[in-house]
Amino acid sequence: MTRRSDFPSDFAWGTATASYQIExxxxxxxxxxxxxxxxxxxxxxxxxxxxxxxxxxxYHLWRDDIAVMRELGVNAYRFSISWSRLVTPDGELNPAGVEYYRTLAAELNDRGITPWATLYHWDLPQYLEDADGWLNRATVDAFVHYVELAVQSLGDVIDHWITLNEPWCSAFLGYASGHHAPGRHVGSQAAHAAHHLLLGHGRGVAVIRRLQPEASVGITLNLYSVRAASDSDADRDAARRADGLQNRLFLEPVLTGRYPADVLADLGEEAWFGERTEDLAEIAQPIDFLGINYYSRHTAAAGERDADTSATPSANPGSEFVRFIDTGATKTQMGWEIHPDGLIDVLEQAHAYAPELPLYITENGSAWPDVVQPDGRVDDPERQEYLEQHVAACAAAIGRGLPLRGYFIWTLIDNFEWAWGFSRRFGLAYVDYATQRRTVKSSGTWLAGFLSGALEAPDGVPAQAAR
Structure with a gap:
């Protein structure tokens, strides 16, 4: 069995949220x-x-959220700062926004819960998108100014900073498929947005280093375990493409100072990126940790190449023909296959690039159709099992010598799940949106028991996910 005592005493056990989803x-x-x-x-x-x-x-009920954290027994909380709340369109600090985040962070510190602040979790101010958003290099300058103001006003109560959350989503769901805000369809030019996001990250790290040298700063990437559906050349190439666009396009510039040439070729963007190689030194600013959001695995297979993809804009420009097949594994309500061992895969992939770099799982969780029982309880055995499996995978990763330093569960409370609205619930606490009442689910009760040392998780990785 996996126990809390199997982890280092200073291991970060937390939950995570995002500003637009909860505030x-x-x-x-x-x-x-x-x-x-x-x-x-x-x-x-x-x-x-x-x-x-x-x-x-x-924004008004944050004390209720801290009460939930206290009930769960976590020692860290990852939240994001709303750029639109902290900074006005004329580039000045908004005093009310500063007060909100200062008060939240100070109360967390007083309660023994370390605040981890994400500076950008997808909610770009609209006036910047009106000027072409992350496709415009000038947005990098605006982001750096925002980072400077955030650290100057909050650095005495926040020591852990994450520059960006999941730049793949911001770039390719936002500007290629249009499934997320701002809902645009620019094809392979979405990679230009990815570059500007990463440049903002690197320059933001430099600002934090200058203003708060003792701070711990990193970035969070959403990584997928990727495997080929077969040993055929076509399927192996499909897996290469999927891993390249999802993982390596971000890991390599941040950790090694270069872009993967094969991915730029897949995108057809070699010339554009070739004119910007001088940015790579800034993108690869040394970081103190890498955050990894892990949810599932892609099993990639080659499909038919269709010359006309205009009718269905893809989040995978240049590789629209790659298919992700169903392996028969159990799925969450999101349709995501459950592969706990994939968590070890992504940790190993990142570790290979930077062996000395501390790693954190900054998101991991699952959505299920939760139901409130007549007595008010919310039993969610599927979520508890999911957490048990992934906590066991974290223990296995540490046992392999991987420098895993923390695990943050997505998410603290049910919330607005982006393009899914309120139809998907990931929370450890159930939210009645009519009354805003928070009720800790049975999975949250299990977590509290595990963190107190009273409960255990089944040992090892489930057979269905064996490597």
């Missing part, structure tokens, strides 16, 4: 619109037709 208060106290405000108010963009204007109302 609400979208027009309160000087906050201005972000691309997600605009996107969700555009008909047809969110599956259940909802918007995040109120979400979990955490």
């Amino acid at each position: 609400g208060g979208v027009a309160d106290d000087g906050r201005t619109p972000s691309i997600w405000d605009t996107f969700t108010h555009t008909p047809g963009t969110v599956s259940d037709g909802n918007v995040g204007d109120v979400a979990d109302d955490s």
Whole structure:
């Protein structure tokens, strides 16, 4: 069995959230619109037709959220700062935004919960998108200015900074498939947005180093375990392409100072990137840790190449023909296959690039159709089993000598799940959106017991996911 005592005493056990998904208060106290405000108010963009204007109302109910954290027994909390709440369109600090995040971080510290702040979790101010958003290099300058203001105003209460969350999503879901805000379809030029995001990361790291030398700073990438569906050359190439666009396009510039040439060739963007090689030294600024968001595995197979992809914009430009096949593994409500051993795969992949770099799982979790029982309980055995399996995978990773330093569960409370609206629940606590009442689910009760040392997780990786 896996026990809390199997992990280092200073291991970070946390949960994670994002500003647009939980805060609400979208027009309160000087906050201005972000691309997600605009996107969700555009008909047809969110599956259940909802918007995040109120979400979990955490802007007003953040004390309730800390109470949930206390009940869970976590020692860390990863949240994101709303750029639109902290900084005004004229580039000045918004005092109310500063006060909100200062008060939140200070209370977390007082409660023995370390704040981990993500500076960018997808919610670009709308006025910057109006000027072409992350496709415009000038957005990098705006981001660096925002980072400077954030650290100057919050650095005395926040020591752990994450520059970006999942730049693959920001670039390719936002600018290629249009499934996420800002909902654009620019094909392979979405990689230009990825480059500008990474340049913003590197320059942001430099700002934090200058203003707060003692801070711990990193970036969070969403990595997938990728395997070929067969040993055929076509399927192996499909896996190479999937791993390249999803993982290596971000890992390599951040950790090695170069872009993978094969991925730029897949995209047909060699010339554009070739003119920007001088940016790579800035992108590869040394970091203190790498955050990894892990949810599932891609099993890649080659499909038919279709010359006309305009009708169905893809998040994988240049590799639209790659198929992800069903392996028969159990799926979450999101349709994501459960492969706990894939968590070890992505840790090993990152570790190979930077063997001395501490690693954190900054998101891992699952959505299920939770139901409130007549007595008010919310039993979610599927989520508990998912957590048990992935906690065991974390222990196995440490046993292999991988420098895993923390595990953050997505997510603290049910919230606005981007293009899925309120139709998907990932929380350790159930939220009744009519009353905003938070109720810790049975998975959260299990976590509290595990962290207290009273409960265990089944040992090892399940047979269905064996390597």
